Amino acid sequence: MHEKIARLIELDRAHTLVAHIGAILGWDQETYMPSKAIEERAEQLAFLEGLAHQKAVNPEIGELLTALESAEGLSDDERAYIRVVRRDYDRETKLPESFVTEYAKAASIAQSTWAEAKQNDDFNAFQPHLATMVELNRRRAAYLNPDLPAYDVLLDLFEPGSTQKSIASVFSTMRRYLVDILGEIRKRPQIDDICEGRRVDADTQARISEYFMGVLHYERDRGRLDISAHPFTTTLGGNDVRITTRYLEDYFPTSLFSTIHESGHALYEMGIDPNPAFRATKLSEAICMSIHESQSRLWENIVGRSRAFWERNFTALSALLGKAGQGIDLENFFKSVNRVRPSLIRTEADEVTYGLHVIARFELESALFDGSLKVENMPTAWREKYKELLGIEPPNDRQGCLQDVHWSMGAFGYFPSYALGNLYGAQFWATLKREVPDIESRIAGGDTLSVLNWLRANIHTHGSRYTPSELVEKVTGEPLDARYFERYLREKYAKIYGF
Numbered sequence: 001m002h003e004k005i006a007r008l009i010e011l012d013r014a015h016t017l018v019a020h021i022g023a024i025l026g027w028d029q030e031t032y033m034p035s036k037a038i039e040e041r042a043e044q045l046a047f048l049e050g051l052a053h054q055k056a057v058n059p060e061i062g063e064l065l066t067a068l069e070s071a072e073g074l075s076d077d078e079r080a081y082i083r084v085v086r087r088d089y090d091r092e093t094k095l096p097e098s099f100v101t102e103y104a105k106a107a108s109i110a111q112s113t114w115a116e117a118k119q120n121d122d123f124n125a126f127q128p129h130l131a132t133m134v135e136l137n138r139r140r141a142a143y144l145n146p147d148l149p150a151y152d153v154l155l156d157l158f159e160p161g162s163t164q165k166s167i168a169s170v171f172s173t174m175r176r177y178l179v180d181i182l183g184e185i186r187k188r189p190q191i192d193d194i195c196e197g198r199r200v201d202a203d204t205q206a207r208i209s210e211y212f213m214g215v216l217h218y219e220r221d222r223g224r225l226d227i228s229a230h231p232f233t234t235t236l237g238g239n240d241v242r243i244t245t246r247y248l249e250d251y252f253p254t255s256l257f258s259t260i261h262e263s264g265h266a267l268y269e270m271g272i273d274p275n276p277a278f279r280a281t282k283l284s285e286a287i288c289m290s291i292h293e294s295q296s297r298l299w300e301n302i303v304g305r306s307r308a309f310w311e312r313n314f315t316a317l318s319a320l321l322g323k324a325g326q327g328i329d330l331e332n333f334f335k336s337v338n339r340v341r342p343s344l345i346r347t348e349a350d351e352v353t354y355g356l357h358v359i360a361r362f363e364l365e366s367a368l369f370d371g372s373l374k375v376e377n378m379p380t381a382w383r384e385k386y387k388e389l390l391g392i393e394p395p396n397d398r399q400g401c402l403q404d405v406h407w408s409m410g411a412f413g414y415f416p417s418y419a420l421g422n423l424y425g426a427q428f429w430a431t432l433k434r435e436v437p438d439i440e441s442r443i444a445g446g447d448t449l450s451v452l453n454w455l456r457a458n459i460h461t462h463g464s465r466y467t468p469s470e471l472v473e474k475v476t477g478e479p480l481d482a483r484y485f486e487r488y489l490r491e492k493y494a495k496i497y498g499f
């Protein structure tokens with residue numbers, strides 16, 4: 001291997017090390033940290049962010065990149081590695097260290113304020129922090145690329161190459177068919193949710209979560225499950241990929257499907273292994289958020305809400321539920337977890353209306369950043385947007401604009417990844433089905449490893465070796481096509497609702 005590559009890897013690994021230490025503190029903050037420790041934790045995280053930033057902007061990295069970009073005889077992996085390091089280096093060197101620490105501190109405090117504001121349904125308490133995070137992101141975008149609209153710069157951070165315009169165009173196609181399918185469903189007899197209002201204690205739900213992590217082949221000696229306000233997956237190291245869930249005692253499917261979703265994220269992280277020489281470097285990281293979501297949502301919905309999956313696993317679920325599961329059978333459970341109905345909470349939305357929740361946030365964020373929406377008007381704008389897209393209005397902000405953690409973290413531009421993830425997921429699934437035609441009967445027979453192995457070989461293992469568009473072309477033979485998701489939805493829901 002080129003000695004300059006070896007040096008680049010050494011410098012990059014120092015950065016990864018700091019990032020993983022920061023992830024441990026971040027994980028602890030969301031799970032076990034006592035509430036009074038928040039200010040100190042914010043300082044600790046800001047200090048580490050500053051340190052990570054120093055590592056990332058080391059001028060030696062810039063010199064090595066320049067030398068390597070014109071070097072000959074490099075392998076494909078070495079070239080891919082240089083590309084991802086370059087993208088990150090250019091981004092980091094544009095942000096002053098003082099800004100990075102200011103941002104980290106503000107985000108940490110905004111997150112804990114949000115959690116409390118959500119609990120108390122108190123938008124006013126969160127409003128100044130939301131304003132700060134918007135302002136900081138405007139500044140961040142201006143540092144990164146002053147020539148582009150701020151929201152375009154932010155979108156590109158999560159989905160490389162995307163713009164407000166390109167996403168709006170994909171979403172207008174998706175919106176049309178989602179509204180159309182929803183219309184078909186509403187003409188049919190509606191489904192009652194057999195799980196609703198059924199009391200299942202947290203311990204039982206924890207056992208259910210643990211069981212399904214096993215079904216998905218989540219590696220227990222490389223991670224763990226804990227509880228947080230908003231479920232998430234975090235990578236603390238190549239062999240430490242943790243997930244969280246939350247237990248609603250009157251609605252157990254929330255924790256069940258959150259756990260499957262986060263396991264899907266974790267399986268991706270656990271399966272990244274493009275090349276042993278690049279362990280703990282940027283080549284061994286996930287490509288982007290939408291590909292990440294394609295994995296979590298594929299497991300949660302395409303596999304986890306399929307008939308085949310429950311033909312195999314319903315008996316075990318029923319045994320775990322015990323008395324609390326009385327009256328639930330395979331048929332009414334399968335229908336309940338696939339019930340389509342406009343609702344208020346994105347993370348609990350069905351597959352058909354989910355995309356509309358994402359479009360709502362995308363349009364509100366666009367308005368926040370083009371200046372047409374003021375932060376203080378968010379609660380009203382949110383209610384109007386929900387009325388327009390889903391035909392319902394939240395009775396409070398807790399179930400409205402305070403429901404998601406993302407804005408408190410400053411993750412503006414992130415939400416589109418969720419919907420793009422559905423589109424990528426459906427396209428990957430169509431390819432998987434073509435290559436493994438009996439996949440559904442395998443799942444029904446308890447073989448989820450066939451799914452995992454296919455995803456590992458085709459997607460997980462590559463890490464950041466390809467760009468998202470290269471990967472989708474390589475795996476499926478064509479660029480991203482929103483019609484795969486449409487076909488998947490129509491086929492599945494025509495059967496369930498009989499249209």
Ligand code: CO
Nearest residue numbers: 261265293296
């Ligand atoms: Co996710």
